[in-house]
Amino acid sequence: MTSRKPKTIQTMKPATAAKKLGVYLEATPAEFQEGVVSRDELNALQAEPPVWLQELRRNGPHPRQVVADRLGVSVSGLARGGVTEALTTEQIDALKAAEPEWLQRERATQAEVRRETVRIKEKQKQQAAARNGR
Known part of the structure; x- marks a missing residue:
């Protein structure tokens, strides 16, 4: 046994x-x-x-990662924008409505990061296909 x-x-x-x-x-x-x-x-x-x-x-109050996701920015972007505390859904909605300059800038940065990530993945995929095709 x-x-x-x-x-x-x-x-x-x-x-x-x-x-x-x-x-x-x-x-x-x-x-x-x-x-x-x-x-x-x-x-x-x-x-x-x-x-x-x-x-x-x-x-809420929501943790920083949730706040960042709902605002469409990174956690680092929140910090650069001066948001260091947990926010409620009402506060997040108010920020979205006000669209302060830092939020616009961080959203643009985040969009660029996403585009660059897609570009790199596509390039890697093409390189892998080229290697496999030889």
Whole structure:
């Protein structure tokens, strides 16, 4: 007979779980912030988000990565624009409506980065095809 080790429960820190859920840790309930989250608990939160998680995802405050995505800029672009705090959906919408100069500039920079990434991938694809065709 072979002996099997009992399955260990994989856990993560609240900060990791919040990042995976796309929410700002400081805005989560205290019991979430103070404990550890198992993989099964994370999966359950993703499958059937409780009211507090739905509310955070809808209205914020949102972590910088989510703010950057919603504004169409990089996290570095947010910092260059002076945005260092978590923002609510209302604040993000106000920034979009106001379109300050830094936001326009960072969106243009982000668009250029995306174009350059596509150009490089196409070039690599052509080079690989040329190598395979020889």
